[in-house]
Amino acid sequence: MKIDPKKPADLSAQIAQAIRDAIISGELIVDERLPSEAELSEQFQVSRPTVREALKRLAAQSLIRTQRGASGGAFVNRLSFEGAYSQQITTSTLLLSMNAVSFDTACEARFALERACAPLSAERRTADQLATMRAEVHRQSQPGLTDEAFCASDVAFHRALVDGAGNPVLSYQLAGAVEAMQPLMNMITFTARSREAIIALHNQVADALENRDSTKVDATLVELENYTRQLAQDVAQQRRKPA
Amino acid sequence: MKIDPKKPADLSAQIAQAIRDAIISGELIVDERLPSEAELSEQFQVSRPTVREALKRLAAQSLIRTQRGASGGAFVNRLSFEGAYSQQITTSTLLLSMNAVSFDTACEARFALERACAPLSAERRTADQLATMRAEVHRQSQPGLTDEAFCASDVAFHRALVDGAGNPVLSYQLAGAVEAMQPLMNMITFTARSREAIIALHNQVADALENRDSTKVDATLVELENYTRQLAQDVAQQRRKPA
DNA sequence: AGACTTTTAAATGTCAGACAAATAAAAATT
DNA sequence: AATTTTTATTTGTCTGACATTTAAAAGTCT
Structure with missing residues (x-):
């Protein structure tokens, strides 16, 4: 889930696709917590707003949900x-x-x-x-x-x-x-x-x-x-x- | 498409829903250009990153596409x-x-x-x-x-x-x-x-x-x-x- | 005048840093 | 021991800036 060739399209779309693939392939399982936005931005070498745009894309497809607070974060949704x-x-x-x-x-x-x-x-x-x-x-x-x-x-x-x-x-x-x-x-x-x-x-x-x-x-x-x-x-x- | 009660949840989700409703109701028609991000942020009284998160949600559902450059912007997609x-x-x-x-x-x-x-x-x-x-x-x-x-x-x-x-x-x-x-x-x-x-x-x-x-x-x-x-x-x- | 090149302006894409708000866990107090 | 307070973490939002792309305007040459 680290692949991110710097050549083609929008970074947020690429990152969303990478995470989406990880969910579909089962690499990320239901209710698993994604790394925090700060960690993701470090991992993908992009800024936090870019990571957030990617996460919003996934949220729009109900693939993840987010929760604020201390032990909050983005969690893989069970698609019902x-x-x-x-x-x-x-x-x-x-x-x-x-x-x-x-x-x-x-x-x-x-x-x-x-x-x-x-x-x-x-x-x-x-x-x-x-x-x-x-x-x-x-x-x-x-x-x-x-x-x-x-x-x-x-x-x-x-x-x-x-x-x-x-x-x-x-x-x-x-x-x-x-x-x-x-x-x-x-x-x-x-x-x-x-x-x-x-x-x-x-x-x-x-x-x-x-x-x-x-x-x-x-x-x-x-x-x-x-x-x-x-x-x-x-x-x-x-x-x-x-x- | 202006409604935005400041009471409940995420602003970007609300804005996305408002635009989504406008598309579904036919208020915005296919290939029509949305206001620029700057204009939308003014219209909804939020910052540009918040508007962008909303637009990315819609892009994830293929409801809009974006184009860079002078006469670029976000356009309503024909859902094929x-x-x-x-x-x-x-x-x-x-x-x-x-x-x-x-x-x-x-x-x-x-x-x-x-x-x-x-x-x-x-x-x-x-x-x-x-x-x-x-x-x-x-x-x-x-x-x-x-x-x-x-x-x-x-x-x-x-x-x-x-x-x-x-x-x-x-x-x-x-x-x-x-x-x-x-x-x-x-x-x-x-x-x-x-x-x-x-x-x-x-x-x-x-x-x-x-x-x-x-x-x-x-x-x-x-x-x-x-x-x-x-x-x-x-x-x-x-x-x-x-x- | 017309065709080509250059400049400019507008728009999205990205970044950095900051503060607010929520929330759970840890610490302190009763 | 139970309750309250503090603290740390994390998402949500804002401000301002710069980079990149692109079409149209301005300029230049033939």
Whole structure:
């Protein structure tokens, strides 16, 4: 972890990469304390501000945390699934908005991934997760709900479905795909009738999961995907000619 | 983007979050230039090193890039799918290794996601992607290949399969799941016989994709998953009692 | 006037040294 | 022995300076 050829790019980036490599390779293990900023600046032969910039880079990726005080310092973080969600969601959201990903493309990806979870979820979903889904469907049926709140509840419903698979790796990967859709979904105006249709399909999904009928879950998700894409298409068409 | 309550935690983290929010909300658009470090330090009423630490945090997430010189500065990055891969893979890899995710769990997630791509890939795969897969299978059959090289080729094969779906969102989400498995796969010793079996299954997948037979692709992926998990189980068992 | 060279100014990258604040351990006191 | 005080360590922040890079402005020559 000492390598630092003086030729190329920013020192702070190089130092961050060196420490990052040490973490990935296992040279630095979870909860291990890095040398103090003063020691690091000595070790890498750079000033303390430069070391600090490197450490901030790592902190931004949740690879380390810092603590002030006598026995403080920078410590290697245990990267948790929960903590990785937010970053994953931020990145996914920006990817969609900055690259002008079409609603269809995002929607296709989302439902393809969700359907991948369906068989596992039908097999393993807990009563708790089923109750969460029922509760969200109930919320969706409340009058006076804003479109944003409806979408948020939709996301919560689908996350419960995904979590039902009982596989943290799947939940992590899916979080980005499901949550990143929310800004796109928010562009849709949900009429009373379209909400009714979606709620009905959500209820069918919940019913099928309750009966552990994975075939039915899959079929209903296909229906839901088609309906959602149709809805988005209608909204887009209406915007083109509002008359 | 001016809010900065002086109550709580690190200033550089707060400033980074304020700028991050501005980017996410679209207040700052792609390729737009941020105010100079001097201006930002004035605007936020902090010193330049503090501003710089904030900017380095954002640079670590590829949200901005910096350029030196007269008309240089910090610019909002377009977050590209390609660029997001590496971060996604790094995070996924660390998640698996730091949380002691079992081989079975990771394997299950990976194949569930891949099977989600299979129907789309059967429909849309290009001749080019098929050729890539054939080439990788051929590489896998070469004698004298190290286990690492075999695994790397395996990853390349599966990435071509995923890319065949022609959905960049899917490719992005799947990259993490597929590549993060590599360190786990590398722990397996591939005998000549097991390589033969895997290559045969890979050929079946390629054949099915060539015929656009999504049912066959799915069935073969299930076989491949079962075989892989069995293989890992055997290795684990052999390690427990090496006698 | 036009093409080339030189200068200049603006911006990031880096450094040095200092002080503030938090925190845990050591020392002192009750 | 328990509590309080002191002390040392470490991160967080500030100030000011210099180095380096780069594009545009100014100058120079043909």
